[in-house]
Amino acid sequence: MKSNELVLKTQNIEKYFYDPIQFKVLDNVSFEVYKGEFLTLVGKSGSGKSTLLYCLSTMDTKFNGDLEILGEKINGKKIDDLAEIRNQHIGFVFQFHYLLPEFSCLKNVMLPALKLGKYTYEEVEEKAYQKLDILGLRDQALKPASKLSGGQQQRVSIARAMINNPQIIMCDEPTGNLDSKNTNIVFDIFKQLAHDFNQTIIAVTHDNDFAANSDRTIELADGRVIN
């Protein structure tokens, strides 16, 4: 459930695009995210919600303002240190699944954990099976990722995001490519992750039902938080 433990905090984030002309995408964005919270970012296209998410993700470092993740200040850190933070603390789910086609589903789920290197191969394998189990994909584990249906692939990518038990899972239009049945499945999984496993979900979406059912919604317009 939502607690008072802070996991992410932004202060006065602003960001410009310079090509083709200078344009302010994010303007004075400040908010806080708490542990176990299911947060959605909504807004019209071009409102800057995806841009904001990538700034929060530590992949985009070219912005002004302060970003704190798990009490640690992110600004000015080296790219490799940021990669380590993402590896340990942040899981990603995108509109497209981005699974590696040569690998089995299981291996795809395992890769971030193998990179983390905290557990042995066998332990990682066991954990990956558990995650796939939660998502109802245990029997698909050894199939190549390219042989699954779209909904299944998206669930595998959620399993991959969960493998290192990150504090935060960030999603960019996670249901954008899915039919309503699969959208509901994915939504329920997120809800379960936030409320049962106490993980924080930050999802960008333009699906109003999806947003309406989340714990909290932040609405952006023209780079500003309006709600």
Add this chain to the structure above:
Amino acid sequence: MRFPVNYDIAITHVVTRKKQTLVAALGVTIGVAIYLFMNSLSSGFSSYSRNNIFQTNAHIKIYKNDEISSPLTQHKNSVSVILNPQITTLSKTLINPNTLLDKIKKEPYITNAIAQVDFSAFYNRGNTQIKGSGSGVNMLQYAAMFNTPKYMVAGSVQDLQGNLNGIIIGKGISEKLNLGLGDNITVSSSYNVTKVLRIVGIFNMGNSISDDSKCYVNISTAQQFLKQGNSYVTTIYANTPDPDNTQPYVKKLQNITNYTVEDWKTTNADVISGDNTRKTMMNAISFSILVVAAFGIYNILSATISQKINDIAILKATGFKSKDVIRIFVAEALIMGLIGTTVGLCIGAILIKIMSGVYIGGPVGYFPIHFEAPIFVRSFVLGLIITLCAGYFPAKKAASVDPVEIFRR
């Protein structure tokens, strides 16, 4: 066996794209095989021509060089007056040669030294005359230095020892004059001394210059041809432990004697420069082929990276660092390179084996090509270094992929 995750990914990429891997490896295979083969060939030819040189040349040669008359006035400010400059050397002999020879033999770095008397010889039979050169030597010492017995096709070097009427001639002379072992041959010198000598041996060195013109007689016979006494010696030959590094020994010997001290490299500068030219050309050509092969790896890896740009983005998003990405793709290049190099060495070895059995005739005989471990090692290392470079640049490009740009497309 389990590899670290980076190499696991690299191996999976390489294995799932067998065709590209094999094409890239094939390029390296051909490059390495040709590099190995051409360098072995060039080295074989070098050692062949060097053996040829050492058939009749020692490492160091000491002789009296011709002196040209110098200007009559040598004062700084005066005009040099010289009338009809000409060679002022009256005799080609080394003065007191035996003392000099003993002195040279006592030097610690000299492994062997002999005295020799050279003269111009004319071999006659009936109206036929062949021009050539003769060497008066102590045949047993000479044979020990130049390994002459190896080239004897009839008779033996021992038969000349102490036999003042004996002569050893080249195979070409024997054939042209139709004279065999035990026959008599009329030899005259430029000093108009004519002798009838008995052929006690025939050699075949495999190079026409020696075989068609050279003969060996005893030192005193040669001195008689030159109408000289028994202290007349034209050349002293000396061997050193290391034929590739004769310069310091030349300097030391020059301190002992005033006569010209010359190493075999100076005497055979033309042969050596030809040799170096061939070596450089073969090296350049084979190296270019290897570089072209590396471009194959570069291309295939670049294509792989463009195709896998999504995979690279997600790997970076999930925590793979730039150096991990570089490792993945360099490892792929190295796997291709390793396969290619190994197969290339095998094919190169087979080529060498086949060529070493090919008879090209002439004095060379079989192709002068051998298995030489250092060239194998060099080909292997070079093959890997080149694939490493070919892999590094695309890998670096892959590492600089900005995941945000990919995800936002």
